[in-house]
Amino acid sequence: MSSSEPSHSADPSPYAFAPPPLPGEPDGAIPIVRVDRETWPARAATLVPMARAFLEASEFEPKAGRIALVPAPDGSVAEVLFGVGSDDDPFAAGKLAAELPAGTYRFADEWPDLEGAALAWLLAGYRFDRYRERPRRAARLVAPKDVDAGEIERIAEAVALGRDLINTPANDLGPDEVEAAARRIADRFGAEFSVIAGDALLAANLPMIHAVGAGSPRAPRLIDMVWGERTAPMVTIVGKGVCFDTGGLDIKPSAAMLLMKKDMGGAAAALALAQMIMGADLPIRLRVLIPTVENAISGASFRPGDVMRSRKGLSVEIGNTDAEGRLILADALALADEEEPGLIVDFATLTGAARVALGPDLPPVYSDDDALAEDVVRLGLAVNDPVWRLPLWPRYRSMIEGKVADLTNAPAGGFAGSITAALFLARFVTAAKAHLHFDIYGWMPSSRPARPEGGEVQGARLVYALLKERYSA
Structure with missing residues (x-):
């Protein structure tokens, strides 16, 4: 297997449900039954004596996350018991996909959120095996009744795409490779596609994208993808694509660089969201803008104290070259804004301050539209892609004023x-x-059900749910 190609070609796909049975045939799937401390006594009473004796001998308790295989008289698995608690992780079902033995399973009817449980199962199938073969899970799930199986599979596939991009190290993922990944999506769905790279950025009036990427031999660029009917409501997605961030001349310490391959997590989220939107054929006019660069160090690097002119015409004083993400986003956002779209969404692994305030699981979201922000927070909880609104506090605007320019990129x-x-x-x-604006982390520091340690796509499923709610009749 070449290290230059991801290896999600295993058959069967980890992002697909087990094939349905032929008409008139039983599905043969092993039922998975939820139990808790309240429901367990009644459930235990329905079991045959042999099964009850087995569970007592194995000291099964209906605690959150506990799994028990209930034997049938012939020694096969008759059913699976899964312990749940009152404050369960909504993606707890992902633990089942990771731990159950080979076989075909189905969720029993009493599961309260079959769609979320099914998605968790598919998301738990993710493995980053580009450089090392990892065993795929052998357990398969029959799609629950009355859920849109194709929709869930599309979402899981898009999340896997984003995770792959974030997990790929910078030696194999630079601006060229981000462009190639975006082009594959555009080709798949028939989207218009264009790129402005290198010195052409200056001619196109995208000077800050050019300046941030000038220190690297890998040319900076702006990726531009457009899809959908021209008369449809316009939504523009912008994703920060810093493929590696040394910090520039304000160089990061080595420990702070270890995860900087994930600094293109905003671009990964934007591409994952774009794939969800186009795969579902949502009735919108979609534009995706990805400024992608490597913030490297050379004689061509931008410097602390430099003053840049932006596409918007605002001048920006460089207080710190490690605050580069907002510079490339600013030019891309200004370009997006010129079309006056109905909605601009940007994703960026932007600040450590967001992680200090809210931790890795809960990205802050910013908007001056109260109704929109309320919908975003509500839907984030509904689809288990949570965010927390922080204020665009107007009294802090003076903090971003420059001393010799309109703005500074790094307030003191x-x-x-x-x-x-x-x-x-x-x-x-x-x-x-x-x-x-989503200030995402884009990484899981440790594994949790359906979310393995490594790159994570934050905000994309939430915005997809928002767009479906707003634009799908």
């Missing part, structure tokens, strides 16, 4: 770092009807 003092970054980006969006 370090206070409210995620908010000031969001305020900086907001200066470049003035014509769009609405704007959402």
Whole structure:
């Protein structure tokens, strides 16, 4: 297997349900039954004496996350018991996919969220095996009745795409490779596709994208993808694509660089979302803009104290070359804003301050549209892609004012770092009807059900649910 190609070609696909039985045939699937401390006594009473004796001998308790294989008289598995608790992780069912032995399974009818449980099962099938073969799970799930199996499979496949991109190290994923991944999606769905790279960025009035990427031999670029009917409501997605961030001349310490392959997590989320939208044929006019660069160090690198002119015409004083993401996003957002779309959404692994405030699981979201922000938080909880709204606090606008330029990219003092970054980006969006900014982490520090350690696509499923709710009749 070449290390240059991802290996999600295993058969059967880990992002597909077990094939349905032929008409008139039983599905032969082993039922998975939820139990908790309240329901367990009644459930235990329905078991045959042999099964009850086995569970007592194995000391099964209906605690959250506990799994028990209930034997049939012939020694096969008759059913699976899965312990749940009152504050269960909504993706707890992913644990089943990871731990059950080979076989075909189905969720019993009493599961309260069959769609979420089925998605968790498929998401748990993810393995990053580009460089090392890892065993695929042998357990298969029959799609629950009354759920859109194709929809769930499309979402799982798109999340896997984003995870693959984030997990790929920078020696194999630079701006060229991000472009290639975006082009494959565009070709698959018949989207228009164009790229502005290298010095052509200056001619196209995208000077900050050019400046941030100038220190690397891998040319910076802006990827532009357009799909959908011209008369449909316009939604533009922007994703930060810093393929590796040394910090530039304000170089990061080595420990802070270890995860910097994930600094293109915003681009990964944007591409995953785009694949969900186009795969579902949502009735929108979609534009995807991905500024992608490597923030490297050379004689061509931009410097602390430099003043840049942005596409918007605002001048930006460089207080720190490690605050580069907001610079490339600013030019892309200004370009997006010129079309006055109904909604601009940007994803960016932007600030450590967001992680200090909310941790890795809960990205902040910013918007000056209260109704939109309420919908985003509500839907994030509904689809288990949670976010928390933080304010675009107007009194902090003075903190992003430059001393010799209109703006600074790195306010002194370090206070409210995620908010000031969001305020900086907001200066470049003035014509769009609405704007959402997600300051994501893009990484799982440790494995949890359906979310293995490594790259994670945050915000994409949430925004997909938002767009479906708003634009699908």
